[in-house]
Amino acid sequence: MKIAILYSSRTGFSKQYAEMLQQKVGGELFDLGKMRKLNQVMGADVLVYIASIMGGRMREFKFIDKNIYDLERPRKIFVGVGLTPPEEQVYLGFKQTNCPFGFENKIKFFLLRGGMRYSELRGVDKLLMKNILKNLSKKEERSPVEEEMYQAIINGADYVNEENLEPIVQEILHPTPFEEVKVEEPKIAEEEKGEDQDA
Numbered sequence: 001m002k003i004a005i006l007y008s009s010r011t012g013f014s015k016q017y018a019e020m021l022q023q024k025v026g027g028e029l030f031d032l033g034k035m036r037k038l039n040q041v042m043g044a045d046v047l048v049y050i051a052s053i054m055g056g057r058m059r060e061f062k063f064i065d066k067n068i069y070d071l072e073r074p075r076k077i078f079v080g081v082g083l084t085p086p087e088e089q090v091y092l093g094f095k096q097t098n099c100p101f102g103f104e105n106k107i108k109f110f111l112l113r114g115g116m117r118y119s120e121l122r123g124v125d126k127l128l129m130k131n132i133l134k135n136l137s138k139k140e141e142r143s144p145v146e147e148e149m150y151q152a153i154i155n156g157a158d159y160v161n162e163e164n165l166e167p168i169v170q171e172i173l174h175p176t177p178f179e180e181v182k183v184e185e186p187k188i189a190e191e192e193k194g195e196d197q198d199a
């Protein structure tokens, strides 16, 4: 099985996951920042796209979104690496924001926790994080999630763990079917039904 692992990483967490994944399942690693087209990976059986999430979006999403339509063959797995704990609502939002149009039932999505290396950020990324830090430090009371984020920015955080990759390894080796999207018939209230018949 030919596996292509495409990654984009700002401070190293996504790259680390990509390398760990390669060690587990084999395949070839590609730095998305150095790719101009996706023809190199056209013949792959599985394509894994691992990238950090910034402002809800996976890095290099624009490039993937533009070129994915040329990639019929490989099974597609998108892995977002973020700081936020990957709870249900976060996962649903991530999936919605990072799904190219028409691929709702063609991509498997996973969320991993990366970490924070504030001192390694540059440019706009640094500026945005600095702003978040400023706002968080001004707050009199921080929610547990905010407090965790605040501490992560100040002290750094690293949640990378090999075990987190297990569901992705399983999906690569033993693909599961896509959930059927059920379209429920709209329920018409009894009175409305009556109105329809009268008309």
Ligand SMILES: Cc1cc2nc3c(=O)[nH]c(=O)nc-3n(C[C@H](O)[C@H](O)[C@H](O)COP(=O)(O)O)c2cc1C
Pocket (backbone or CB within 6 Å): 008, 009, 010, 011, 012, 013, 014, 015, 051, 052, 053, 054, 055, 056, 057, 081, 082, 083, 084, 113, 114, 115, 116, 117, 121, 124, 125, 126, 128, 129
């Ligand atoms: C400007 C900026 C925006 C971010 N936005 C999000 C976000 O929307 N959701 C999230 O979970 N993490 C967010 N993060 C945290 C990163 O996704 C996290 O640090 C990630 O582990 C970085 O991975 P990398 O080292 O591979 O780039 C953001 C970080 C920065 C610097």
